[in-house]
Amino acid sequence: MKQPGRILLGLFCLLVAVWLVAPTIVVVPMSFNDKKSLAFPPSGFSWQWYQNFFTNPEWSASLVGSLKVAVVTAVFATVIGTLAAFGLDRMKSRVSGVLRALLITPMVVPGVVLAVGIYAVYLDTRLVGTMTGFVLAHTMLAVPFVIIAVSASLEVFDKRLETAAASLGATRLTAFRTVTLPLIAPGILSGLLFAFVTSFDEIIVALFITSPYLKTLPVQIFSSITRDADPTVAAVGTLLFIVTSLVIGAGLLIGSRQGKR
Amino acid sequence: MASPSTRGAAIDLKSVSKQYGSFIALDKVSLRIEPGEFMTLLGPSGSGKTTTLNVIAGFTEVSSGSLDVGGKSVIGVPAHKRNIGVVFQHYALFPHMRVSRNVAYPLTLRGIANPDREARVRKALDMVKMADFGHRFPSELSGGQQQRVALARAIVFDPPLLLMDEPLGALDKKLREWLQLEIKRIHRELGTTFVYVTHDQEEALVLSDRIAVFNQGRIEQIGTGRQLYDEPETLFVGKFVGDSTILRGAASTSGNETAIEIEGRKVAAAKRLPDGAKPVMLLRPEKLSLARRGKGGQDRNTLPGRIGEAIYLGSGSKYEVVLADTSKAIVRSTLDAETFAIGDEVDLIFAGSDVKLLADDEKADFTLT
Numbered sequence: 312m313k314q315p316g317r318i319l320l321g322l323f324c325l326l327v328a329v330w331l332v333a334p335t336i337v338v339v340p341m342s343f344n345d346k347k348s349l350a351f352p353p354s355g356f357s358w359q360w361y362q363n364f365f366t367n368p369e370w371s372a373s374l375v376g377s378l379k380v381a382v383v384t385a386v387f388a389t390v391i392g393t394l395a396a397f398g399l400d401r402m403k404s405r406v407s408g409v410l411r412a413l414l415i416t417p418m419v420v421p422g423v424v425l426a427v428g429i430y431a432v433y434l435d436t437r438l439v440g441t442m443t444g445f446v447l448a449h450t451m452l453a454v455p456f457v458i459i460a461v462s463a464s465l466e467v468f469d470k471r472l473e474t475a476a477a478s479l480g481a482t483r484l485t486a487f488r489t490v491t492l493p494l495i496a497p498g499i500l501s502g503l504l505f506a507f508v509t510s511f512d513e514i515i516v517a518l519f520i521t522s523p524y525l526k527t528l529p530v531q532i533f534s535s536i537t538r539d540a541d542p543t544v545a546a547v548g549t550l551l552f553i554v555t556s557l558v559i560g561a562g563l564l565i566g567s568r569q570g571k572r
Numbered sequence: 573m574a575s576p577s578t579r580g581a582a583i584d585l586k587s588v589s590k591q592y593g594s595f596i597a598l599d600k601v602s603l604r605i606e607p608g609e610f611m612t613l614l615g616p617s618g619s620g621k622t623t624t625l626n627v628i629a630g631f632t633e634v635s636s637g638s639l640d641v642g643g644k645s646v647i648g649v650p651a652h653k654r655n656i657g658v659v660f661q662h663y664a665l666f667p668h669m670r671v672s673r674n675v676a677y678p679l680t681l682r683g684i685a686n687p688d689r690e691a692r693v694r695k696a697l698d699m700v701k702m703a704d705f706g707h708r709f710p711s712e713l714s715g716g717q718q719q720r721v722a723l724a725r726a727i728v729f730d731p732p733l734l735l736m737d738e739p740l741g742a743l744d745k746k747l748r749e750w751l752q753l754e755i756k757r758i759h760r761e762l763g764t765t766f767v768y769v770t771h772d773q774e775e776a777l778v779l780s781d782r783i784a785v786f787n788q789g790r791i792e793q794i795g796t797g798r799q800l801y802d803e804p805e806t807l808f809v810g811k812f813v814g815d816s817t818i819l820r821g822a823a824s825t826s827g828n829e830t831a832i833e834i835e836g837r838k839v840a841a842a843k844r845l846p847d848g849a850k851p852v853m854l855l856r857p858e859k860l861s862l863a864r865r866g867k868g869g870q871d872r873n874t875l876p877g878r879i880g881e882a883i884y885l886g887s888g889s890k891y892e893v894v895l896a897d898t899s900k901a902i903v904r905s906t907l908d909a910e911t912f913a914i915g916d917e918v919d920l921i922f923a924g925s926d927v928k929l930l931a932d933d934e935k936a937d938f939t940l941t
Contacts, residue, residue, distance in 0.1 A: 474631055475664035477651040479678035479725065489677075493668045 335552055342545035349540045360546040370543060373531035379442065380527060381510040384449040388506035391450065392457025393499055399458070400465045411458070418455040422515035425452075430519040440522020448520060449510035456509055457502035464498025497565075504562060508555075580608035580765035581642035581732035583628060588637030590623055597623045599789040600637070607732075610759050610766045612776040615786030616812070616938040621769045624786070625735050628767060630654045642732055657726030657764075661738040663718040665710040671697070671721050672706035678729040696728035697721075699758060716747045720754075727762060736768045740775070752778050773813045777801075785809050788935055801856070804928060808936040810854040815890075817860065817901035819853040819875075820932070830929055835896040839873050841929040849931035857904035859926035862891065864910075865917040873927075875920040877901060879912045893920055 337351055345355030364370045395414060399407045417425065429448050430439070438444030468491065476486035492499075514529040521530045528547065535541045583605040590598040598620045605611045613621035626632040627639060630651030639646055646654055665674050675693045684692070697703045700720040710718055719739055726734055736755075740748040756779060759766050770776055776783045777797040785792045785800065785808070793805045797813075804810035811818070821834040830851050831840040845851050865876065880900065881892035891912060893901040901920055912918060 469662075469664075471660065471662060471664050472666060474651075475658070475660060476666075476677075477631070478629055478656065478658035480652050480655070480681040480729070481677075482650075482652055485681065490666055494666075 335548075338545045338548040338552070341542060342549045344542045344545070347540075347542060349536075349542055349545065360542045361550075363541075363543045364546050364550070367543070370531060370547070373526045373528045376525050377511055377528040380445040380449060381507050383442075383446045384453055384510035385503050385507035387446065387450045388453035388457050388509075389499060389503045392454045392502055392506070393461050395454070396458045396461035396465055399462065411462075414458055415455045417451050426516040426519040429516055433520055439520050440525050442525060444520050445517070445525065445527070448516045449513055450506075452513060452516070453506035453509040456505035457499075460502035460505060461495060461498045464495040468494055500565075501562065504558065579730075579732060579763040580606075582607045582640075583733065583765065583767070584638075584640040585624070585627075586638045588624070588627060588639060589635045590620075590627065590632060591635045596789050598627070598634075601789070601791055603784055603791060603794065605765060605767060608763050608765055610756075610768065610779060610781045612768045612770060612780035612783045613786060614770060614773060614776040614783050614812070616771055618788075619786035619938075620789040621771075621784075621786040622737055623789075625737055625767060625769050628733075629656055629658050629735050655729070655731050657729070657731040657734040659719070659722050659726045659734070659736040659739045661741045663710070663715070663722045665718055665722055665725070667710055669709075670706065671702065671708050671710065671713070674710065674721060675706075675725045675728050677725065682729060692728055693724075696724040699727070699761070700724045700754070715743050716751060719743070719751070723755075723758070727758070727764070731764065733765045733767070734762075736766065738770055739768075741770075748775070749778075755779060777813075783813075785812060787812075787938065804854065804930065806936070807852060807854065807930045807933045808938070810928060810930060811936055812938060815857045815902045815904070817855040817857070817903075818899065819855070819927075820899065821897070823851045834875060837873075837875060839875075839927065840924050841927040842924070843929045845929060845931055851929055852932045854928040854930055855901070855922055855926060857890070857902045859922055860901060860903045861921045862893070862903055862905065862910070862912060862918045863921055864912075865919055867919070873922050873924055875901075877918055877920050879914050879916045879918060882912060882914055893918060895920070 340353050341349060341351055342360055343356050343358070344350065344353035344360070345357040346353075364374075399411050399414075402410070433439045433444050438447070472490050472494070473483075473486045476490045477483070481489065512529055513527075514533060517527045517530050518533065521527070532544050532547060536544050583603070585601055585603045587600045587602055588598055589596070589600055601620065601624060603611075603624070613624055615621045623632060627634055628641065630646065630649060630653075634647065641654065641656070665671075666677065669677070672693055675696055676689055679689045679692060693706070694703060697706060700723050702717060702720050702724060705713065705717065705721070710721065713721065723739070739755075740751055743751065752775060755766075755768075768776075768779060780797060782794060782796055783800055784794045787808045793800060793809045795803075800809055800813045804813065807818070810816050819832060819834055819839060821832040821839075824831050824833070825844060828844055829840055829842055830844055831838045832851060832853055833839075839853060841853060875895055877893040877895045879891055880894040883890040883892075885904075888904060888906045889909075889911060891903045891905070893903055895901055903920070
């Protein structure tokens with residue numbers, strides 16, 4: 312009786328898995344197409360779109376731009392978000408509830424609304440198309456993710472350990488550095504990754520504030536696909552898919568090793 | 573290392589109060605603890621004993637009053653500058669550090685480098701019999717082992733004062749009893765002043781030189797275990813320390829004698845209470861004996877009752893006797909004494925000289941949690 316039920320359940324899980332992953336997987340064969348079209352299935356095999364991605368200055372410039380923005384954003388968002396989460400954690404609960412809701416808003420406000428607002432402000436302040444402009448906007452978008460991730464690990468952090476550290480002679484700053492920080496590090500690290508990814512694949516705000524001088528990868532992908540169905544897009548997609556899989560896999564591995572302790 | 577007698581710090585609390593909004597956690601508490609003394613703060617939860625400990629440790633600022641440790645005022649001195657060891661009920665070991673690094677932590681903060689640091693860590697771990705566990709993480713240890721490591725961490729920097737907040741509260745009875753003896757031994761070897769918080773009166777009796785009994789933010793009595801048991805000054809102390817039987821009834825005084833009338837019988841005690849106090853009488857279980865109804869001596873105080881509960885303890889028996897006014901008496905008897913069954917009609921017999929006359933107090937009721 313039990314076996315057929317289990318097989319059926321297994322098949323259903325497989326179906327869901329395929330449904331979730333298939334659209335992502337489709338870009339892999341498309342990236343090896345030998346013709347300049349986004350057809351599926353591809354008609355032949357070639358590496359030319361990968362070659363194009365790395366040699367065409369338009370593509371490599373946008374990759375570098377994206378990485379720069381994402382790295383700086385991730386650092387800023389992580390510092391600001393961690394401090395904010397720490398402050399919220401140590402506040403009176405009524406005040407912190409309101410503040411927390413306020414700090415999370417960039418995540419729930421529709422992206423387009425935010426983008427229009429940012430664009431309007433940037434026009435006046437000449438921030439459109441600048442590094443500063445991108446980092447400011449993306450940091451705002453990424454901070455909520457850091458706050459959520461760090462808050463989650465502060466939630467399970469035993470504050471009494473700080474009291475113990477104080478009794479052993481540690482100032483508040485030393486206690487934070489030697490006890491609190493190492494114990495909430497997994498939360499901070501996952502906040503950092505979230506912040507990086509948030510910035511790296513952000514497109515709505517980027518489309519508004521982009522310029523010929525500073526373009527991010529998503530903007531380049533979007534304009535390339537709307538202009539000339541370039542299979543380089545599929546090659547970029549495949550590369551991003553592999554890199555993110557590796558990063559997330561490594562993250563899970565670190566997480567599970569920490570969990571065992 | 574200095575000799576034991578000079579190593580402990582004296583503690584002097586004078587009229588210390590602590591308020592949280594309208595709640596008074598400590599109400600003018602005064603307590604002097606001698607250097608090297610083992611002082612236990614005993615009381616039910618919410619009685620102020622942990623608040624007192626937190627005040628001494630510097631985790632809680634006082635609302636008013638003075639606090640001297642080692643002859644110097646520590647009011648306004650932050651916890652990390654007080655150089656006081658603290659052991660917590662929840663161990664509070666740092667989970668990301670191995671045992672040896674946990675114990676080395678206070679030494680590292682004090683700038684003590686190897687090899688001195690390593691030697692002191694080993695010595696502290698030796699003292700708590702955990703020398704073989706230095707490379708383990710706290711999560712790889714049992715509760716009792718973790719608490720011993722926490723103790724080593726609290727004494728490794730030679731503080732003149734060690735505070736312990738219900739350190740054995742999370743452990744089972746056998747382990748608790750064994751660790752009590754270990755703590756006593758360590759206290760003897762170190763000569764440090766120990767201040768120990770517990771709600772377990774038996775633990776307090778086992779460990780302490782003196783006990784301060786707390787109730788509702790005040791100290792009811794300070795004394796040795798024997799003093800508290802034999803000569804309780806308040807009804808609360810009588811009820812909280814050891815088992816007791818409380819007799820209440822219509823009181824009358826004549827000369828230097830007070831009598832209470834219970835179910836038509838008068839029980840007398842040779843003492844007078846200050847005017848206005850309502851007298852109650854307290855009797856310890858071993859001062860009471862039982863006889864079948866009508867078979868007891870005539871020359872002593874007797875009260876009729878019925879056995880409500882009979883408990884075999886191994887070394888003897890404990891009876892709960894329901895008296896005529898439904899109050900309960902607790903009687904302990906030895907193995908060779910006559911045994912009784914639930915429902916037996918008995919007489920409760922005691923000598924008038926064993927009766928403790930105390931003032932009634934509605935604040936004497938407590939709940940253990």
